[in-house]
Amino acid sequence: xxxxxxxxxxxxxxxxxxxxxxxxxxxxxxxxxxxxxxxxxxxxxxxxxxxxxxxxxxxxxxxxxxxxxxxxxxxxxxxxxxxxxxxxxxxxxxxxxxxxxxxxxxxxxxxxxxxxxxxxxxxxxxxxxxxxxxxxxxxxxxxxxxxxxxxxxxxxxxxxxxxxxxxxxxxxxxxxxxxxxxxxxxxxxxxxxxxxxxxxxxxxxxxxxxxxxxxxxxxxxxxxxxxxxxxxxxxxxxxxxxxxxxxxxxxxxxxxxxxxxxxxxxxxxxxxxxxxxxxxxxxxxxxxxxxxxxxxxxxxxxxxxxxxxxxxxxxxxxxxxxxxxxxxxxxxxxxxxxxxxxxxxxxxxxxxxxxxxxxxxxxxxxxxxxxxxxxxxxxxx
Numbered sequence: 056x057x058x059x060x061x062x063x064x065x066x067x068x069x070x071x072x073x074x075x076x077x078x079x080x081x082x083x084x085x086x087x088x089x090x091x092x093x094x095x096x097x098x099x100x101x102x103x104x105x106x107x108x109x110x111x112x113x114x115x116x117x118x119x120x121x122x123x124x125x126x127x128x129x130x131x132x133x134x135x136x137x138x139x140x141x142x143x144x145x146x147x148x149x150x151x152x153x154x155x156x157x158x159x160x161x162x163x164x165x166x167x168x169x170x171x172x173x174x175x176x177x178x179x180x181x182x183x184x185x186x187x188x189x190x191x192x193x194x195x196x197x198x199x200x201x202x203x204x205x206x207x208x209x210x211x212x213x214x215x216x217x218x219x220x221x222x223x224x225x226x227x228x229x230x231x232x233x234x235x236x237x238x239x240x241x242x243x244x245x246x247x248x249x250x251x252x253x254x255x256x257x258x259x260x261x262x263x264x265x266x267x268x269x270x271x272x273x274x275x276x277x278x279x280x281x282x283x284x285x286x287x288x289x290x291x292x293x294x295x296x297x298x299x300x301x302x303x304x305x306x307x308x309x310x311x312x313x314x315x316x317x318x319x320x321x322x323x324x325x326x327x328x329x330x331x332x333x334x335x336x337x338x339x340x341x342x343x344x345x346x347x348x349x350x351x352x353x354x355x356x357x358x359x360x361x362x363x364x365x366x367x368x369x370x371x372x373x374x375x376x377x378x379x380x381x382x383x384x385x386x387x388x389x390x391x392x393x394x395x396x397x398x399x400x401x402x403x404x405x406x407x408x409x410x411x412x413x414x415x416x417x418x419x420x421x422x423x424x425x426x427x428x429x430x431x432x433x434x435x436x
Contacts, residue, residue: 057096081164097132167195218300220293284309303413318410
């Protein structure tokens with residue numbers, strides 16, 4: 056069954072319909088799995104194939120998907136009208152979607168489409184435009200994204216549970232870090248803490264890297280054992296019903312180098328400065344400006360990134376990163392109910408020293424409410 060109440064889904068639908076009315080859209084063609092999940096509860100990784108949820112301006116919905124996802128839609132969503140396109144050598148799901156739209160009385164309607172999503176490949180997008188006519192489709196990729204960015208009280212409860220799981224994963228990971236430990240043991244401990252408590256797979260791999268790989272901010276395959284003096288960067292998330300709460304830290308094995316201590320001081324100061332800006336009335340760009348100001352004052356301009364965080368919520372593979380992001384000049388206003396992950400990532404390739412520190416906050420009425428990672432001290436094992 057869907058994870059939220061009928062009233063919750065009804066409120067989300069009304070928010071979408073109001074946004075559609077502002078854009079003068081007769082219907083939306085949703086392709087982002089996040090949008091479908093948020094609006095109806097539909098939970099699948101089948102979005103790697105063609106599928107679309109059609110939402111009319113009067114609230115009627117119809118889902119076009121594959122037979123493999125029929126029961127998935129029936130058992131996880133509130134969608135009653137489920138249509139199936141057939142897998143075959145000459146399959147034409149875009150044409151079948153056009154027929155669905157016509158059947159819903161939208162043959163001449165103005166249609167908004169989600170183009171900016173992993174749920175619509177470029178190849179399928181071209182087929183979509185060929186079937187409908189490119190001029191008929193309006194890029195409305197941002198509509199549900201903006202609605203999802205502000206969480207309801209029910210969603211915030213899920214985020215808080217995800218944050219609890221992230222703290223459990225943090226504790227489990229730190230307990231496993233020691234000289235001689237295999238990275239696989241640490242990764243397994245973190246995942247076990249999430250799964251054993253009823254959590255979900257994350258929307259992207261946990262990041263783990265030691266030695267020089269501690270300077271990477273992406274997952275890579277392959278494992279190593281920690282040396283007597285080492286460093287390991289961990290970025291992970293607690294996940295509850297697809298809602299994420301992320302944490303990030305670099306752990307020092309053995310005695311920290313003077314460079315570790317210098318970079319840690321800058322990372323901690325920058326994180327606190329960013330969290331002070333995560334409040335109503337500020338923008339995503341303001342948060343990044345705080346990050347850049349502190350980092351640059353420490354002489355770390357060449358070692359920091361050009362972004363320092365992003366929104367979190369219910370996300371699907373390949374990434375848990377959501378909009379808005381913290382980067383220069385982003386004028387997306389922060390409002391209560393947004394959930395933001397601020398990460399301070401410092402990579403000093405000259406000395407092969409890494410130092411990362413990050414945690415998740417809720418934008419409250421009066422300011423930032425930190426949800427996890429209460430201890431941001433330099434972790435040493």
